Amino acid sequence: MGILDLSRRNLMGRFGDLARAPRVLFGGAAHAHDHALDAEWLATAGVEGGFAPVMLGADYAATQVKAGAQRLHWVEPNPDGRTAIAVARRPGTMAVLFECRSGAVLATFEPGEGRVFSGHGRFIEGGRRFLAVEIERASGQGVVTRRVVEADFAIEAxxxxxxxxxxxxxxxxxxxxxxxxxxxxxxxxxxxxxxAGASVARLDPQTGEVRSVAELGEDLESLSLRHLASGPDGLTVIAAQDLLADGMARPLVYAVEGEGLRAFDAPDEEWRGLRTYVGSVAVDASGAFVAAASPRGNRVAVWKRDGRFLGSLTLVDGCGLAPTRQGGQFLATSGLGEVALIAADEEGVGVVARRSGGPRFDNHAVLAAG
Incomplete structure (x- = not known):
């Protein structure tokens, strides 16, 4: 099967029937080294025989953990640096805790009854709890579950x-x-x-009480608000995808500020160049720069934190984005197996390193715990 046949949408269909035997979720031999991998980033990718979490080293080389029969979307590193959780994308019903050194599956868990995972989740409390986003199959209503890691991910709230x-x-x-x-x-x-009926909600992290709900105005109501990223100083940004392909230049990146949203700025041709779709967003290690990737537009765009547009560059089918440990830098991955190191400063953006020949990277990359 060729690369074009393994589009993200096709992968979702191909790996949508989830394996039900938890301890054999990843089949075949492990490809991870027996020693520590010294991973700088985590991602997921389409590989021969299925789909797998992968580790990216400081040289941008990708090491496959194990192949599995479902489309794992986001990989959340545990703050302890030893384990990570890969969450299946909607309509997935499996999340997997794996050991980063060997790729061994340590635990699996499912959403609540009648629900599916959306592909994302976060560790909290130093890795003792895990928050998962779930969706009611029948109504589409959203649920956030808080799970106790040491209690086999039992839902406590x-x-x-x-x-x-x-x-x-x-x-x-x-x-x-x-x-x-x-x-x-x-x-x-x-x-x-x-x-779209999209919104950004701010909940109390202990009780779940709704503090605020922000929505876009009527001229932006076709936007689906989808991916989030935050910086070291509290900057939180959100990226959108547009239901309409009517040629209108709608902003697709926003800052979450208090109870409202602030649109980032860019020339109309830049918004149109993203082709209605931002698949990933990231804030750099300094909190000064924001990047957004569009696999449909084959480009990565970069802004200052105040929303001032700096520039964009080409990355065919590029979607995964993560900060590096150095300010002003981003790692970007593509569905064609390319990894690019992107640097930004006050004058603009550029690619300073590339590596090709990797696996078919999926939507996201994340900086490993360090």
Whole structure:
């Protein structure tokens, strides 16, 4: 099967029937080294025989953990640096805790009854708890579950996400920020739809009480608010995807500020160049720069934290984005197996290193715990 046949949408269909035997979720021999991998980043990728978490070293080389029969979307590193959780994308019903050194599956868990995972989750309390985003199959209403890691990920609390179709969530600025995407673009439900019904909710991280819900204005109601990222000083940004392909230049990146949203700035041709779709967003290690990737637009765009546009560059089918440990830098990955190191400063952006020949990277990359 060729690369074009393994698009992200095709992968979701191909790996949508999830394995039910938890301890054999990843089949075949482990490809991870027996010694510590010294991983700088974590990602997921399409590989021969399935789909797998992968480790990226400081030289950008990718090491496959093990192949599995489902589309794992986001990989969340445990603050202890030893383990990580890969969460299946909607309509997935499996999350996997694996050991980063060997790739061994340590535990699996499923969403609540009648629900599916959205592909994202976060460790909290130093790795003792895990927050997962779940969606009611019947209604599309969102649920955030808080799970106890040492109790086999048992749910100890769950709260409404204050919206439909939640996709991403993270703790930031003393609150739990949830991106309620509403109607998901490029799905059967989106055919003919013009209003996404998206919102950003801020919940109390202890009780789940809704502190605020921010929505976009009528001229932006076709946007689905989907991916979140935060910086070291509390900056939180959210990226959007548009239900409409009408040629309008709608902003697709926003800062979450208090109870509202602030649109980032860019020339109209730059917004159009993203082709209605931002698949990943990241804040650099200094908190000074924000990057967004569009696999449909084959480009990565970069802004200053205040929303001032700096520039964009080409990365064919590029979607995964993560900060490096150095300010002003981002790692970007593509579905064609390319890894690029992107540098930004006050004058603009550029690629300073590349490596090709890797696996078919999926939507996200994340900086490993260090």
């Amino acid at each position: 769950e709260w409404a996400s204050a919206g439909i179709g939640p996709h991403d969530m993270l703790p930031a600025d003393g609150a739990l920020v949830v991106a309620n995407g509403g109607v998901e673009p490029h799905t059967p439900e989106a055919v003919g739809a013009e209003v």
